Amino acid sequence: MQGRIRRMLKIIVITTGGTIEKVYSELTSTVENLDNQIDRYLGRLRLSDCDVRVVPLMNKDSLEMTDADRSAILELIKQMLSGGSAFVITHGTDTMVQTGLYLKQALPELKVPIVLTGAMTPLGFEGSDGLQNLTESLLAVRLLEPGIYVVMHNQAFPIDRVRKDRETSRFVWIN
Amino acid sequence: MQGRIRRMLKIIVITTGGTIEKVYSELTSTVENLDNQIDRYLGRLRLSDCDVRVVPLMNKDSLEMTDADRSAILELIKQMLSGGSAFVITHGTDTMVQTGLYLKQALPELKVPIVLTGAMTPLGFEGSDGLQNLTESLLAVRLLEPGIYVVMHNQAFPIDRVRKDRETSRFVWIN
Amino acid sequence: MQGRIRRMLKIIVITTGGTIEKVYSELTSTVENLDNQIDRYLGRLRLSDCDVRVVPLMNKDSLEMTDADRSAILELIKQMLSGGSAFVITHGTDTMVQTGLYLKQALPELKVPIVLTGAMTPLGFEGSDGLQNLTESLLAVRLLEPGIYVVMHNQAFPIDRVRKDRETSRFVWIN
Amino acid sequence: MQGRIRRMLKIIVITTGGTIEKVYSELTSTVENLDNQIDRYLGRLRLSDCDVRVVPLMNKDSLEMTDADRSAILELIKQMLSGGSAFVITHGTDTMVQTGLYLKQALPELKVPIVLTGAMTPLGFEGSDGLQNLTESLLAVRLLEPGIYVVMHNQAFPIDRVRKDRETSRFVWIN
Numbered sequence: 001m002q003g004r005i006r007r008m009l010k011i012i013v014i015t016t017g018g019t020i021e022k023v024y025s026e027l028t029s030t031v032e033n034l035d036n037q038i039d040r041y042l043g044r045l046r047l048s049d050c051d052v053r054v055v056p057l058m059n060k061d062s063l064e065m066t067d068a069d070r071s072a073i074l075e076l077i078k079q080m081l082s083g084g085s086a087f088v089i090t091h092g093t094d095t096m097v098q099t100g101l102y103l104k105q106a107l108p109e110l111k112v113p114i115v116l117t118g119a120m121t122p123l124g125f126e127g128s129d130g131l132q133n134l135t136e137s138l139l140a141v142r143l144l145e146p147g148i149y150v151v152m153h154n155q156a157f158p159i160d161r162v163r164k165d166r167e168t169s170r171f172v173w174i175n
Numbered sequence: 176m177q178g179r180i181r182r183m184l185k186i187i188v189i190t191t192g193g194t195i196e197k198v199y200s201e202l203t204s205t206v207e208n209l210d211n212q213i214d215r216y217l218g219r220l221r222l223s224d225c226d227v228r229v230v231p232l233m234n235k236d237s238l239e240m241t242d243a244d245r246s247a248i249l250e251l252i253k254q255m256l257s258g259g260s261a262f263v264i265t266h267g268t269d270t271m272v273q274t275g276l277y278l279k280q281a282l283p284e285l286k287v288p289i290v291l292t293g294a295m296t297p298l299g300f301e302g303s304d305g306l307q308n309l310t311e312s313l314l315a316v317r318l319l320e321p322g323i324y325v326v327m328h329n330q331a332f333p334i335d336r337v338r339k340d341r342e343t344s345r346f347v348w349i350n
Numbered sequence: 351m352q353g354r355i356r357r358m359l360k361i362i363v364i365t366t367g368g369t370i371e372k373v374y375s376e377l378t379s380t381v382e383n384l385d386n387q388i389d390r391y392l393g394r395l396r397l398s399d400c401d402v403r404v405v406p407l408m409n410k411d412s413l414e415m416t417d418a419d420r421s422a423i424l425e426l427i428k429q430m431l432s433g434g435s436a437f438v439i440t441h442g443t444d445t446m447v448q449t450g451l452y453l454k455q456a457l458p459e460l461k462v463p464i465v466l467t468g469a470m471t472p473l474g475f476e477g478s479d480g481l482q483n484l485t486e487s488l489l490a491v492r493l494l495e496p497g498i499y500v501v502m503h504n505q506a507f508p509i510d511r512v513r514k515d516r517e518t519s520r521f522v523w524i525n
Numbered sequence: 526m527q528g529r530i531r532r533m534l535k536i537i538v539i540t541t542g543g544t545i546e547k548v549y550s551e552l553t554s555t556v557e558n559l560d561n562q563i564d565r566y567l568g569r570l571r572l573s574d575c576d577v578r579v580v581p582l583m584n585k586d587s588l589e590m591t592d593a594d595r596s597a598i599l600e601l602i603k604q605m606l607s608g609g610s611a612f613v614i615t616h617g618t619d620t621m622v623q624t625g626l627y628l629k630q631a632l633p634e635l636k637v638p639i640v641l642t643g644a645m646t647p648l649g650f651e652g653s654d655g656l657q658n659l660t661e662s663l664l665a666v667r668l669l670e671p672g673i674y675v676v677m678h679n680q681a682f683p684i685d686r687v688r689k690d691r692e693t694s695r696f697v698w699i700n
Contacts, residue, residue: 005331005333132310136314143315145179152221153221154317156318
């Protein structure tokens with residue numbers, strides 16, 4: 001039973017932007033993707049027996065993410081896969097599943113879990129789900145079998161079993 | 176693979192006190208176990224496809240927990256086991272492992288996970304690990320196989336493989 | 351000396367919207383003026399010998415505030431002036447001075463202070479100045495002489511001595 | 526009227542410990558005065574036209590404060606008085622008034638305000654009044670006439686008109 005819990009864990013966190021990293025800009029009075037926020041929030045978590053490395057790759061609203069961007073994510077993962085690390089990708093929720101399915105097709109024989117996560121309300125805003133989702137994703141890669149998942153709101157969805165439901169601001173099972 | 180993820184989840188959260196629920200008392204200028212705090216913090220989490228019920232059982236520093244208290248926890252679990260719920264028990268860290276081992280001996284054929292968790296710094300205090308540990312425990316009971324665990328600080332320890340290390344304020348693997 | 355400190359204080363807080371009350375909407379992924387937020391934040395302050403009444407009047411971005419809106423603020427103050435209360439008006443920063451000058455012209459013989467305040471970043475967002483400004487405004491009406499002021503960022507400006515400096519996100523002295 | 530508002534302000538913040546600076550120690554499971562916390566919290570405030578200097582003098586529970594400690598506070602103020610700065614002293618609430626009266630006797634011809642403040646619940650603990658009291662004190666020294674005051678909970682008390690009421694965790698007027 002315990003064999004499936006990864007006792008020592010290496011995690012690469014790839015940040016791509018999305019709502020989770022948006023901040024309020026006093027200049028424009030809107031929320032924007034300006035900088036990588038994930039690092040700072042990871043600093044609030046206690047992560048035992050865990051070696052976390054953050055790689056800020058881009059800082060985009062996921063509706064503006066292109067095929068070239070998805071390809072960049074894939075190439076980065078391919079380069080780093082041999083190290084045995086699990087991956088957490090922070091990503092906008094609108095095209096998170098699309099990115100995940102693209103990775104699944106390109107990475108057929110995974111030996112580690114890859115978790116996509118994000119937030120409905122940005123980190124640092126009252127009522128944000130961002131730190132919850134980060135916390136869950138970092139634990140999920142310790143416990144889940146190899147594969148590609150969306151982890152949010154106390155759920156872990158295999159990537160081909162999930163869609164975003166915009167009206168309820170959550171992800172739901174399909175099939 | 177996906178079969179092991181519990182898609183629909185019923186969780187019973189049994190609260191017993193411990194550091195995680197301590198509050199600052201202006202009357203005594205110390206931290207004390209006065210009320211159940213867990214309910215209020217669960218309200219900050221988004222829990223999809225999840226039916227959570229909180230049962231406040233006692234509110235004690237775990238160094239003051241007696242055999243009768245442990246027996247009360249066991250009886251409560253026995254009463255509620257038939258419903259198929261998983262359990263999260265919030266508990267002081269000093270005797271958390273002792274309580275877990277007691278439950279393991281008394282509950283040999285578990286069909287659900289039982290997770291013990293707590294905190295090194297109380298909920299609501301700067302730098303608290305309480306909400307992280309709660310978040311992790313609620314996800315852990317969705318993913319872990321039946322058994323009794325300590326879940327804290329991005330780790331999930333089977334109950335007979337863990338001890339608290341006071342000097343570093345964390346739990347560590349044994350064996 | 352001490353005669354100028356109002357020992358017992360009645361304050362009417364008129365809320366009109368502005369950045370200070372904006373919230374993040376998950377539906378539109380933008381910040382919007384949806385509800386009165388002030389009440390909830392006042393609940394976090396300890397206000398001794400102080401009777402505070404909140405009157406939510408409108409919930410507008412101050413760039414959309416019309417003459418009719420300013421007239422409504424004035425009429426409300428006129429109705430309530432006889433009670434001897436001081437006033438705090440939460441307001442968008444872009445036209446805060448304009449509203450204050452309008453009130454000054456219409457209310458020549460004030461016997462109480464009227465303080466306008468707001469925020470550069472909404473209440474509940476990381477780095478918000480909203481609660482600081484509310485706290486300062488509520489103390490300012492205890493200490494300031496009758497007149498109309500902008501109180502923000504550890505400053506108290508008489509209304510005809512102040513302008514907003516957009517580039518530095520602050521208010522500055524004129525004259 | 527406006528002449529009494531200090532447009533440009535120099536403030537020296539002397540920190541002495543007390544509840545406001547207590548932190549939770551995971552080693553002892555109690556709250557203790559370990560380090561100066563004020564600096565970090567001042568960094569959360571926006572202070573315009575204001576030059577703030579923090580001088581950490583001691584870090585004591587105010588029940589343990591001795592005559593020598595009070596003398597050290599007085600000597601520090603005397604050394605720095607000629608610069609024209611106002612003073613905010615963070616201090617435990619139990620003997621705050623005693624320290625203030627001692628300073629009043631020794632400093633008869635003040636040309637600046639000296640404000641004593643503190644907290645009933647430490648900074649960084651849920652429900653703390655510490656940041657509110659700091660915010661108020663920094664504004665109070667801009668607005669108050671020369672003299673020695675306790676500023677807390679939306680009140681400004683001349684030092685010879687105030688006592689702490691332990692049962693209600695607040696300060697009240699006398700005379």
